[in-house]
Amino acid sequence: MKTILCFVFFVTAQLGLAQSYSFQVTVTGKGKPVLLIPGYSCSGEVWNETVAHLQDRYECHVLTLPGYAGVAPIKQPVLQTVRDEIIRYIRDKKLDKPVLIGHSLGAFMSLWVSCQAPELTGKLICVDGVPFISGMMNPAITADSLRKNPMYNPEVVAQNFVNLPTASYESNVVKSMRTQVGDTVRARQIAHWSATSDRKTLGYTLVEMSTTDLRQAIRDIQSPTLILGSLYMNSKETSERILTEQYKHLGRKTIAVANTRHFIMYDDPAWFYSQLDNFLQTPR
Numbered sequence: 001m002k003t004i005l006c007f008v009f010f011v012t013a014q015l016g017l018a019q020s021y022s023f024q025v026t027v028t029g030k031g032k033p034v035l036l037i038p039g040y041s042c043s044g045e046v047w048n049e050t051v052a053h054l055q056d057r058y059e060c061h062v063l064t065l066p067g068y069a070g071v072a073p074i075k076q077p078v079l080q081t082v083r084d085e086i087i088r089y090i091r092d093k094k095l096d097k098p099v100l101i102g103h104s105l106g107a108f109m110s111l112w113v114s115c116q117a118p119e120l121t122g123k124l125i126c127v128d129g130v131p132f133i134s135g136m137m138n139p140a141i142t143a144d145s146l147r148k149n150p151m152y153n154p155e156v157v158a159q160n161f162v163n164l165p166t167a168s169y170e171s172n173v174v175k176s177m178r179t180q181v182g183d184t185v186r187a188r189q190i191a192h193w194s195a196t197s198d199r200k201t202l203g204y205t206l207v208e209m210s211t212t213d214l215r216q217a218i219r220d221i222q223s224p225t226l227i228l229g230s231l232y233m234n235s236k237e238t239s240e241r242i243l244t245e246q247y248k249h250l251g252r253k254t255i256a257v258a259n260t261r262h263f264i265m266y267d268d269p270a271w272f273y274s275q276l277d278n279f280l281q282t283p284r
Contacts, residue, residue, distance in 0.1 A: 021085050022066040022074045029055030032122075033095040035086070036062045039104030039129070040209075041194040041202060043069035046103065050265055053273050061089075061098070063106075067201025069193040076154065078201060079208045083109060087117045097122035099280065104129045104262065105209055115217040124225040125276065128262050130246040131214035136232075139245050143213040152211055158203030170195040180262035190263075216249060224252045226279040228272070230260050254279065 026044065028051050036047040044062040051060045065082055067073035074081060086109070090098060099122045102110035107129020114121045135141050146152045164172075173191035174184075181187050194202070227247055229239040239257045247253055256275055260267035 021089055022072075023082060023085065024064040024071045025089070026062050028060045028062070029058055031056075031058045033093075033098035034058045034060050035090075035095075035098050035100050035110075036060060037086075037100065037102040037106030037109050038064065038068070039102075039106050040205065041068050041197045042103075042190060043193045045069075046190075046193075046263075047101075047265075049269060050101070050272075050276075053276075058099070061093075061095075065109075065205075067198040067205070070196045073198040073201045076204050077208055078205050079105075079109065079112075079212070083112045083116060086113050087120065090117070090120050099123045099125065101125040101127065101276075102129055103127040103265070105205065108133070108209055108212075108214070111214050111218055111221065112212070114221045114223055115214060118220050118222045121223050123280065124221070124223050125279065126225060126227045127264055127272075128228060128230045130243070131218050132212070132246065134210045135213065135215065136242050136246065143211045146211045152207050154204050154207040157207050158200040161199040161203040164199070182261055182267045186263065186266050215246060218247065218250045221250060222252075224279075225250060225254070226275065227253055227255045228264055228275055229255065229257045230262050230264055230267075231257070 024044065034054060036044065036050065038044050038046045042064075044064040047060075047062050051062060054060055063086075064071050066078060089095075097120065100110035100113065102108070102125070104127070107126035108131065110121075110124050110126060111129075111131050114124055130136060132143070134143070134146055150156065170191050173194045174187050177187035177190045178184070181190065225247075227243055229243045232239045232242055236257045236259070240255065243255050243257070247255070258264045258268050258271055260271075265272045
């Protein structure tokens with residue numbers, strides 16, 4: 001009887017371990033490990049073409065965050081929980097200094113993971129993401145002041161998302177996405193991921209990212225970092241100025257600006273892969 005109980009406990013523990021991450025992950029390819037983290041509301045499928053480009057040389061671990069694109073939601077704080085779970089995932093899987101590639105919110109998450117555990121991560125590639133999104137237009141703004149602002153109350157913002165009419169939600173997001181990606185088919189796909197996301201999670205994560213300032217914390221990052229920006233206000237000069245300000249406390253960085261909208265890897269894949277390959281292949 002004791003043997004049976006021990007066996008049941010072992011199987012239960014193993015199943016629990018297998019399901020102990022709130023994010024969904026798929027692993028493709030062989031080689032040095034790379035973690036790819038999608039942006040706000042997106043599925044890990046946003047990286048499909050990037051994975052196809054990398055998988056002959058790298059082992060690609062592609063995440064979809066909880067509450068996004070049909071993955072089950074979790075309680076607040078969503079992003080801090082994901083940050084800690086990514087760190088645990090790297091340790092559990094014994095990944096040797098994986099490269100972190102993140103788009104938008106995924107870039108923010110890559111920075112946050114590296115701030116918390118700089119000894120665990122390898123090179124970082126931040127695709128149109130910054131350490132403090134709320135400070136892009138006004139660098140003097142503080143996360144503390146935003147947290148005191150009723151407009152940034154997470155429950156209020158989450159409820160506002162819940163209240164959006166379901167019938168027109170996806171078509172409205174398509175219109176919004178046309179300012180962020182050039183291709184209509186891509187815009188529809190991104191809108192569909194948003195429509196299949198948990199509405200409260202959309203609100204919670206928007207507030208969590210908007211009220212978390214990593215601009216000072218990135219001093220602790222030891223990894224070489226490639227920062228890829230899109231055109232802000234249709235100006236490369238503006239993009240370079242904002243990115244330089246946002247990342248001024250990060251030591252080992254390279255900044256490059258694409259002539260694209262927000263989804264750089266969709267709008268100019270040739271430029272994106274060239275930047276990726278040059279950075280990953282350069283010893284640093």
